[in-house]
Amino acid sequence: MNFTRNIMVLGIALALTAPGVPQASELRVGFSADALTLDPANHRNRETETIIRNMFDGIVTRDADMNVVSQLAESWTAIDPTTYEFKLRSGITFHNGSAMTADDIKFSIDRLTQENAMGGQTSPRQSLLGPVSGVEVIDDLTFRILLASPWPILPAMLPFQEMVSKAHVEAVGDAAMADSVNGTGPFKLVEWRKGQSVIMERYDGYYGGSTDIEPVGNACVERAIFQVIPENASRVAALLAGEVHIIDKLPSHMIAQVEANPDTKVMAVNGTRTTFMAMNNQSGPFSDIRVRHAMAHALDRQLIVDKILNGNASLTNGILSPDAFGKNENLPAYEYDVAKAKALLTEAGYPDGIDVTLDVDGANKEIAEAIAAVAAEAGFRIGVVVGEASTLSSRFRTKGEPIDGQMWLTSWGNGSLDPVGIFVPTHRSNDRGNSSGYANPELDALLDAANIETDRAKRAKLYSDAEAIVNRDLPKIYLWVAQGLKGVSTKEAGWRPSSDRRINLHDACVN
Amino acid sequence: MSFGSFIERLAHLLPVLFGISVIVFVMTLLTPGDPVQIMLGDQHVTDELEQALRRDMGLDLPPQERFLKFLGNAIQGNFGLSFYHRQPVVDVIASRLPATIELSLVALLFALAVAIPLGVFAAVKKNSILDRIATVTSLFGVSLPGFWFGILLILFFAVNLRWLPVSGRAGFTSEVEPITHLLLLDSLLRGRLDAFWDALRHIILPAITLGLPVASILMRVTRASMLDVLDRDYITFAQAKGLTKTQVLFKHALKNALIPTVTVAALQTGALLGGNMVVETVFGWPGLGRLVVESIFVRNYPLIQAAVMLYAFTYVTLNFIADILYTILNPKVRL
Numbered sequence: 141m142n143f144t145r146n147i148m149v150l151g152i153a154l155a156l157t158a159p160g161v162p163q164a165s166e167l168r169v170g171f172s173a174d175a176l177t178l179d180p181a182n183h184r185n186r187e188t189e190t191i192i193r194n195m196f197d198g199i200v201t202r203d204a205d206m207n208v209v210s211q212l213a214e215s216w217t218a219i220d221p222t223t224y225e226f227k228l229r230s231g232i233t234f235h236n237g238s239a240m241t242a243d244d245i246k247f248s249i250d251r252l253t254q255e256n257a258m259g260g261q262t263s264p265r266q267s268l269l270g271p272v273s274g275v276e277v278i279d280d281l282t283f284r285i286l287l288a289s290p291w292p293i294l295p296a297m298l299p300f301q302e303m304v305s306k307a308h309v310e311a312v313g314d315a316a317m318a319d320s321v322n323g324t325g326p327f328k329l330v331e332w333r334k335g336q337s338v339i340m341e342r343y344d345g346y347y348g349g350s351t352d353i354e355p356v357g358n359a360c361v362e363r364a365i366f367q368v369i370p371e372n373a374s375r376v377a378a379l380l381a382g383e384v385h386i387i388d389k390l391p392s393h394m395i396a397q398v399e400a401n402p403d404t405k406v407m408a409v410n411g412t413r414t415t416f417m418a419m420n421n422q423s424g425p426f427s428d429i430r431v432r433h434a435m436a437h438a439l440d441r442q443l444i445v446d447k448i449l450n451g452n453a454s455l456t457n458g459i460l461s462p463d464a465f466g467k468n469e470n471l472p473a474y475e476y477d478v479a480k481a482k483a484l485l486t487e488a489g490y491p492d493g494i495d496v497t498l499d500v501d502g503a504n505k506e507i508a509e510a511i512a513a514v515a516a517e518a519g520f521r522i523g524v525v526v527g528e529a530s531t532l533s534s535r536f537r538t539k540g541e542p543i544d545g546q547m548w549l550t551s552w553g554n555g556s557l558d559p560v561g562i563f564v565p566t567h568r569s570n571d572r573g574n575s576s577g578y579a580n581p582e583l584d585a586l587l588d589a590a591n592i593e594t595d596r597a598k599r600a601k602l603y604s605d606a607e608a609i610v611n612r613d614l615p616k617i618y619l620w621v622a623q624g625l626k627g628v629s630t631k632e633a634g635w636r637p638s639s640d641r642r643i644n645l646h647d648a649c650v651n
Numbered sequence: 652m653s654f655g656s657f658i659e660r661l662a663h664l665l666p667v668l669f670g671i672s673v674i675v676f677v678m679t680l681l682t683p684g685d686p687v688q689i690m691l692g693d694q695h696v697t698d699e700l701e702q703a704l705r706r707d708m709g710l711d712l713p714p715q716e717r718f719l720k721f722l723g724n725a726i727q728g729n730f731g732l733s734f735y736h737r738q739p740v741v742d743v744i745a746s747r748l749p750a751t752i753e754l755s756l757v758a759l760l761f762a763l764a765v766a767i768p769l770g771v772f773a774a775v776k777k778n779s780i781l782d783r784i785a786t787v788t789s790l791f792g793v794s795l796p797g798f799w800f801g802i803l804l805i806l807f808f809a810v811n812l813r814w815l816p817v818s819g820r821a822g823f824t825s826e827v828e829p830i831t832h833l834l835l836l837d838s839l840l841r842g843r844l845d846a847f848w849d850a851l852r853h854i855i856l857p858a859i860t861l862g863l864p865v866a867s868i869l870m871r872v873t874r875a876s877m878l879d880v881l882d883r884d885y886i887t888f889a890q891a892k893g894l895t896k897t898q899v900l901f902k903h904a905l906k907n908a909l910i911p912t913v914t915v916a917a918l919q920t921g922a923l924l925g926g927n928m929v930v931e932t933v934f935g936w937p938g939l940g941r942l943v944v945e946s947i948f949v950r951n952y953p954l955i956q957a958a959v960m961l962y963a964f965t966y967v968t969l970n971f972i973a974d975i976l977y978t979i980l981n982p983k984v985r986l
Contacts, residue, residue: 374801
């Protein structure tokens with residue numbers, strides 16, 4: 141009895157001192173990973189960028205619909221294929237109150253692109269700015285970005301970079317930038333508790349942000365916190381318990397839990413990551429195009445999306461997501477047709493079906509098993525083998541060397557929604573993400589031409605033609621683009637999830 | 652223990668650490684997966700830029716050269732830059748270590764506080780119904796998977812009852828100027844009871860999840876060694892002298908029975924410090940275990956190497972401490 145009573149007393153005591161609902165002006169995000177650094181130039185990590193983007197603004201940004209819109213710059217023009225001129229807004233200040241000028245932009249971009257520009261280190265983000273060769277400062281508010289060769293996707297790639305203060309970096313040194321923030325963003329850093337949380341407060345001198353994204357002005361909440369909760373179930377629990385207002389990476393099997401709670405809801409947004417099954421085109425059964433076509437007809441993709449992903453994905457018949465630039469809208473779909481699949485297999489010399497292996501990493505095991513179950517009817521006896529993602533990557537992405545495996549269920553992200561980030565690496569002969577050993581000079585020529593074509597219509601046509609080729613040759617089975625799912629408290633208002641998985645808290649309010 | 656034997660024991664550390672460094676280095680070489688490709692992620696990158704990054708990470712050198720460089724630097728306490736954090740790994744590890752130490756200590760205290768009384772009780776009341784309940788419960792304690800038990804605790808105490816927080820180490824307001832970097836201790840030293848209470852509320856669930864299997868093992872060890880000791884002649888003699896039951900139990904029996912418990916507790920502490928990745932992930936605890944496992948997935952070699960060296964060092968040292976504790980508990984034991 142005493143024990144029970146003691147437990148009760150302890151429980152009541154704990155409950156009484158619980159922090160309860162966060163204050164009205166504090167917004168918390170349950171986030172799957174911590175920042176690796178707070179230096180915008182010294183990481184190569186999406187989660188880090190998401191956190192940093194709330195404290196540092198970029199020359200341009202994206203709205204929730206993924207359009208590239210102005211941010212620090214109010215306008216830009218391409219003077220010629222290798223020169224872009226930008227005009228900055230006036231009155232932008234860093235968190236310490238000093239004015240931002242074109243010199244800061246030049247310094248930031250040099251730091252990102254020049255060898256050994258960060259205290260002897262080279263920025264790991266260098267490759268994200270491709271052929272950017274330098275910045276020419278025209279006056280305090282005007283600058284030009286110079287390219288070594290034509291690179292039409294510069295505006296699409298610029299939202300990935302944030303600008304720093306030249307004076308601040310020179311004062312604190314490059315190493316100290318890891319946890320010293322002086323940005324131009326809507327929030328300034330209060331404290332970074334490593335591995336645990338990034339605590340920020342509203343910057344009241346904010347210039348207002350992009351005029352293309354309403355509302356313009358200071359951030360809505362006084363304080364915003366990214367709380368690191370790596371485990372999916374715990375992140376959902378934190379949302380349900382009212383400890384956080386927004387969670388990222390809501391797994392589809394937990395949607396029901398979030399929807400069942402009256403205080404929380406699910407927000408979905410089109411993703412940018414294409415899921416596909418890479419097949420070994422170099423050797424083995426899948427070097428025969430008929431077997432690849434048979435596999436495509438053997439899969440009821442919609443059934444798998446409905447049953448395993450709860451309907452939260454859109455089918456794609458090529459490598460590009462439906463929202464991507466240059467997407468070919470007229471690609472034929474390989475309909476689910478067991479008879480046709482069997483006929484193709486028989487024609488290819490497998491009248492009794494075929495034994496194949498599908499490699500997959502642990503996170504996608506369930507999907508692979510569903511694929512195996514569905515394809516069995518057409519005669520594909522698929523053995524699902526679970527491996528570790530990085531190991532599988534080095535077995536399949538061989539840059540033309542022999543691939544060790546038959547099929548791999550994998551995906552490739554494309555945050556810029558420009559084909560060059562996904563089409564070239566996954567399909568160009570011997571490129572770093574080509575996991576099917578596919579090599580087609582005709583396709584390579586189209587991709588190379590598109591890479592430097594500055595006329596948008598012509599460039600879109602080149603990608604559209606390229607996608608028709610891969611839809612025909614089918615080096616991979618193109619499956620779907622899954623939606624990004626967020627769990628959101630009904631107390632939150634104003635925030636919209638965005639396809640590139642960024643969580644910009646400028647517009648988020650808490651009631 | 653003489654000073655000479657102390658130094659001798661200490662010197663044993665060196666070959667062990669060297670051996671570990673060779674093994675870790677060879678294993679990173681043998682493990683498939685390329686840190687450069689993992690870091691570049693899903694992106695179109697030219698070969699030149701890829702090579703530049705490889706050079707920058709020091710991975711363009713032949714393995715033997717990399718090993719010698721690693722060894723030379725490690726002797727000076729420099730384990731290089733973390734590929735991902737782009738800061739010295741020593742700093743990155745140092746920022747996470749206190750949270751792991753604090754959680755491990757609290758879990759160990761919880762385990763000892765539960766295990767020793769229960770173990771003694773079960774031994775004294777051998778074969779009673781309570782002994783059986785304790786034994787079966789300890790079996791469950793060892794068998795329950797941490798991630799499952801942890802989530803269960805979260806759902807019950809944090810989501811349903813809302814008594815305790817789901818994750819993290821402290822709330823926003825309980826910021827304490829660090830002294831030892833152990834929050835519970837620092838908040839007491841600074842006289843901040845509110846911060847202490849907040850830190851305590853955060854650590855309860857992870858410490859129980861982490862400590863339960865340890866408590867179960869320790870309880871069984873204590874029970875077994877108590878049973879062994881209670882059969883000894885000196886206990887019969889002590890009883891014959893007319894000492895009270897409490898005196899016999901705690902002064903004569905328990906002190907001797909604790910030797911195996913101390914050994915196991917020391918080894919378990921090593922395991923706690925290294926193996927709490929699951930609990931740290933479930934509770935969003937900002938510790939080292941989570942960091943190391945994340946580093947393994949992305950092949951962050953410098954951090955993996957430094958962390959494994961640290962684990963090895965800790966393990967060997969704890970063994971050493973356990974040996975010293977023997978001599979205190981039983982002066983007949985010599986090192």
